[in-house]
Amino acid sequence: MAGGIYNHTEIEEKWQQVWASLRLFQDTQQLKAQQKEFLLFAFAYPSGSGLHVGHVESKTALDIKARFSRMNGKNVYFPVGWDAFGLPAENYAIKTGIHPVETTKAAINTFRQQIQRLGISYDWANETATNHPDYYRWTQWLFLQLYKKGLAYQGLGMVNWCPSCQTVLANEQVVNGKCERCDSLVEQRDLKQWYFKITEYKDELLTGLDDVDWPEPTRQQQRNWIGKAKGLAIDFSLEETGQKMTVWTKFWETVFGVTFVVIAPEAFNKMNLLEKVSVDRRAEVEKYLETAKHKTEEERRIGEKDKTGVLTGLTVINPVNGSKVPLFIADYVLMGVGTAVVMGVPAHDERDFAFAKKYNLPIKQVVTYTDQALDQAVRNGDQAVEAPGLLVNSGVFDGQEAWGDGKQAMADWMIKEGFADWQTTYKLRDWLISRQRYWGAPIPVVYDPEGQPHPVKEEHLPWVLPVDVDFKPTGESPLKSSKEFIERTERLYGVGWRPEFDTMDTFVDSSWYFLRYCDSRNKEKFADEQKLAHWLPVDLYLIGPEHIVLHLLYSRFFTKFLRDEGYLKVDEPFAKMRHQGMILGPDGKKMSKSKGNVINPDEIVEEFGADTLRVYEMFMGPLETDKPWDPRAVAGVYRFLRRVHGLVLDNKQQLQHHLDLKSSLPLQRKLHQTIRKATFNIPQLKFNTVISTMMELTNLWEEEKKTAGFLSNEDLLSFILLLAPFAPFLTEELYSLCFSGQEKNDEYRGVHVQSWPIFDPVLAQEENVNFAVQVNGKIRAQMQVEAGQAGEKDFVLKKAKELAEVKLWLEGKAIVKEIFVPGKIVSFVVR
RNA sequence: GCCGCGAUGGCGGAAUUGGUAGACGCGCGAGACUUAAAAUCUCGUUCUAGCAAUAGAGUGUGGGUUCGAUUCCCACCCGCGGCACCA
Secondary structure, X not given: OOOOOOOHHHHHHHHHHHHHHHOOOOOOOOOOOOOEEEEEEOOEOOOOOOOOHHHHHHXXXXXXXXXXXXXXXXXXXXXXXXXXXXXXXXXXXXXXXXXXXXXXXXXXXXXXXHHHHOOOOOEEEEEEEOOOHHXXXXXXXXXXXXXXXXXXXXXXXXXXXXXXXXXXXXXXXXXXXXXXXXXXXXXXXXXEEEEEOHHHHHHHXXXXXXXXXXXXXXXXXXXXXXXXXXXXXXXXXXXXXXXXXXXXXXXXXXXXXXXXXXXXXXXXHHOOOHHHOOHHHHHHHHHHHHHXXXXXXXXXXXXXXXXXXXXXXXXXXXXXXXXXXEEEEOOOOOOOOOOOEEEEXXXXXXXXXHHHHHOOOOOOOOEEOOOHHHHHHHHOOOOOOOOOOEEOOOHHHXXXXXXXXXXXXXHHHHHHHOOEEEEEEOOOOOEEOEEOXXXXXXOOEEEOOOOOEEEOOHHHOOXXXXXXXXXXXXXXXXXXXXXXXXXXXXXXXOOOOEEOOOEXXXXXXXXXXXXXXXXXXXXXXXXXXXXXXXXXXXXXEEEOHHXXXXXXXXXXXXXXXXXXXXXXXXXXXXXXXXXXXXXEOOOOOEOOHHHOOOOOHHHXXXXXXXXXXXXXXXXXXXXXXXXXXXXXXXXHHHHHHHHHHHHXXXXXXXXXXXXXXXXXXXXXXXXXXXXXXXXXXXXXXXXHHHHHHHHHHHHHHHHHHOOOOOOXXXXXXXXXXXXXOOOHHHHHHHHHHHHOOOOOOXXXXXXXXXXXXXXXXXXXXXXXXXXXXXXXXXXXXXXXXXXXXXXXXXXXXXXXXXXXXXXXXXXXXXXXXXXXXXXXXEEEEEO
């Protein structure tokens, strides 16, 4: 072959070194006049097992975007960093005794090498890691700012406790009553913990979703998580004391059907109602309250079908009709939803029905249904029905539509009468950030000898994580074992003072990193205001769907808070977001060591090179879908790159022999079509179709070559530039061989700082346009029309009718309708 | 149960968003080169019938709108993800 063989290893190792010594695309944080583009990849946890093929997909996708944007003259910032605190390193330390500082460092080094080997054009000069004191001093600073504004507070309450991880978990980290990380059953414990008051921003966290370019399902999921629901708070009253007993409901039109009222155990305690319970019932009520308190999440879940509760003996008065109904305590009523008091309407609510059956309570129908059998079932108390119907047994509202007009009328009436008002409830809870773990940022709080908390002074930041710590889990925070930590606290704050021994949830670290990226080496501030104003918001955030709820919500909360503090000018941190799918094993299942279907990117790089790995992963399918790995298709991509290598070098040789070589017309046309496709599809992250078009081009090139058809010097350059973002090593090699822009001691002039080629719409146009001719909706013929005449309706229709195949179908029929779509189709409707 | 997503050849996927379904790649079949194999190259490859031209069917299922539907509407089936005693 003309240009020798494609030695990917040699080429890639060579250029990796050249780029590194040139410091290509490093130190790119400076403000420039050009349009900025801030590209962000989800903060990665540097796990001990190294880079995964899934990482390669999203990093490559953003890298292509970064390179494309640079070639189009944008000032691109593409930083990298590590979400380096966290449980795996600590658990490993417990097992092996090796300090997390060591393992984390080693893991980061591995990741860095692997990523550099892939040719990802990250700005390593601004690399950050959350476990560095330079980083976490600002995590702690953020805590202090929240504390000052009362948005970081200490609360006593029931918390989720994982007995295996020996730590508290956020509600979000409990999955099906089990620990997200280790699958142990989660228990409830009463502990004093630090919270961030994210609920302060609940409404804005909701409305802000309207202003961002995110996938709609993601926004919907955030909305669901915040869980805003409008309902009516109706003031029932306690007969014994006259106290208000406000219930909350979305189905207030059934209020005439109330036969009992249920209160959550916690709400019952809060109202101090135990003393009002008669002596003979008190023991039983107390016992119920006590067991409810210690139920685990799992027990509550199992209890779903079997609703437990206890009769208080107290009586509640329904304001709409003065009827007196019993008050129950039951843990199926959740604290924090509405008023934590529920009206029991067993005829029209499944849960109330189950409860009424169990405790033998009356069932009162207040909605009738046209379906006779259904209506009978409700009347007999055999079934609860939650469906639209007509109101009955509801005083003046009888005959009005439940779920319709009657609903509105009833609300208006109750509000006017003064015993009800609108009340909105949210699912979103404050964010519990205390963790009884070692490998995290210490919470910057100290306690005076009386046990009162005080913030650590800002001049004492970073409030350094002590090193003399025993990791062994004891159920208490590992930091308690550090002598240095306590001595430091006493030295700085006085004898008898103690530090907070808990560390922060690692979500705190990883939910503001994009802000630090804007000015990652700043010693005075978390970031300079000017730089923040310049780089924010993030222009494109590529993130896995697993981070949709928590990380995004927290990041948005911090952004809004810091904006209110005057540090930021943006309301939303991530202007545009897209998700990458998962790369599955060749068996179509999620990759896992136990299934033995894990593909190691290092092996692919070794065998086929980083360019092949990159192009293959981009070629697999749409970025956002899950895609199985196909080992054989990798080889197909390798063949493509090898063919490119051969074609370009062959073409170069032709150019040397024929200095004024012009491109063959079909090849030139295809080239311009390819530029057009790439120019439009790369910004949309539709890489798979761009690659297939480039493959079509090389197929044609191969074909043209047989008849001495080649690309001109200029067109050959365009082709190499097109491929450059996808296969940076190979294209750099080809560029240097064909266009040798490399001169020693000179500025870098390689392929990656060239301008993106511009397509010529005239050159991209086909000579002839193909029309399909339909008769009664079926294609009966194909027809070529010169491009210039493809828009002329009469001409094209006439020509179509003259076709022999068409005549056959039109013969003896009357044409009822003629449809003409320029450049596409001609359609006759005949009878 | 609720919310969301998806379904196209043997496989991964294309289809300018109502205009020629199956681009590109993989696999498979046949052939060339070779002592042979690998590699490479050429041709073919949705299904059915036919030597063929061609005809018919076809984008999860059943209906609908339209000259024309993978695309829009209605009802369902299956798979995946999230939430779930939320009143």
